Amino acid sequence: MTSDDRKKAAALAAVAYISSGMKLGLGTGSTAKHFVDAVGEKVKQGWDLVCVPTSEATRKQAESLGIRLTTLDETPVLDVTVDGADELDSELRLIKGGGGALLREKIVASSSRQMIVIADDSKKVATLGKYPLPVEVVPFGLKATGIKIDQALAWSGNKGPLIVRMRDGKPFVTDNGNVILDCALGHIHNPEKLAAALSSIPGVVEHGLFIGMASIAIIATENGVETLKK
Numbered sequence: 713m714t715s716d717d718r719k720k721a722a723a724l725a726a727v728a729y730i731s732s733g734m735k736l737g738l739g740t741g742s743t744a745k746h747f748v749d750a751v752g753e754k755v756k757q758g759w760d761l762v763c764v765p766t767s768e769a770t771r772k773q774a775e776s777l778g779i780r781l782t783t784l785d786e787t788p789v790l791d792v793t794v795d796g797a798d799e800l801d802s803e804l805r806l807i808k809g810g811g812g813a814l815l816r817e818k819i820v821a822s823s824s825r826q827m828i829v830i831a832d833d834s835k836k837v838a839t840l841g842k843y844p845l846p847v848e849v850v851p852f853g854l855k856a857t858g859i860k861i862d863q864a865l866a867w868s869g870n871k872g873p874l875i876v877r878m879r880d881g882k883p884f885v886t887d888n889g890n891v892i893l894d895c896a897l898g899h900i901h902n903p904e905k906l907a908a909a910l911s912s913i914p915g916v917v918e919h920g921l922f923i924g925m926a927s928i929a930i931i932a933t934e935n936g937v938e939t940l941k942k
């Protein structure tokens with residue numbers, strides 16, 4: 713079973729949590745993509761679903777599948793958001809944003825009654841932080857904001873270089889026109905403290921720590937799918 717097969721297995725298992733008539737948040741990334749495909753299949757079968765995509769990439773995919781889309785302005789409360797993660801721990805704390813979609817993902821998940829995470833078993837870790845933590849930052853004052861992020865890392869007991877995410881030799885620009893600083897921390901000590909410190913910095917739009925948001929994680933392994941609940 714390849715890693716992509718496991719991602720698909722987790723995504724298909726999440727379909728058990730949705731039903732016709734629901735309002736859904738659609739995540740972003742290679743795992744969420746399988747869930748969006750499954751939603752497209754249900755729509756073809758006649759299910760009445762209306763969805764909010766968490767990125768332009770997901771919006772395009774959903775449109776190509778004929779999925780009816782809405783916005784949080786029209787539909788501010790959703791039933792379920794299903795999304796992938798870069799890392800998750802046993803308390804269902806997540807690192808997200810590897811694809812740069814963390815801001816819309818967090819807004820959509822926080823507007824949903826339930827967030828379900830889907831992942832292959834490589835994403836499950838004892839301690840968050842091996843995956844670099846993405847922090848979305850306004851381009852104005854980037855260097856000054858970076859210094860404040862370094863201070864927040866030190867204050868919360870963390871340490872690691874900040875790297876401006878690049879694509880094709882230029883800084884990667886998010887769907888919201890911002891840039892991403894990836895913080896290579898190794899281990900995140902006290903994720904709650906770090907999350908609060910990062911959120912207090914002017915210039916930081918959002919960070920990739922999703923704490924207290926996911927209530928179910930569906931993890932696909934070689935031997936089948938396991939579900940963690942909070």
Ligand SMILES: O=C[C@H](O)[C@H](O)[C@H](O)COP(=O)(O)O
Nearest residue numbers: 741742743809810811812813
């Ligand atoms: O910004 C991207 C998202 O947070 C993704 O959900 C996350 O990076 C996981 O992506 P993938 O399923 O491709 O590993």
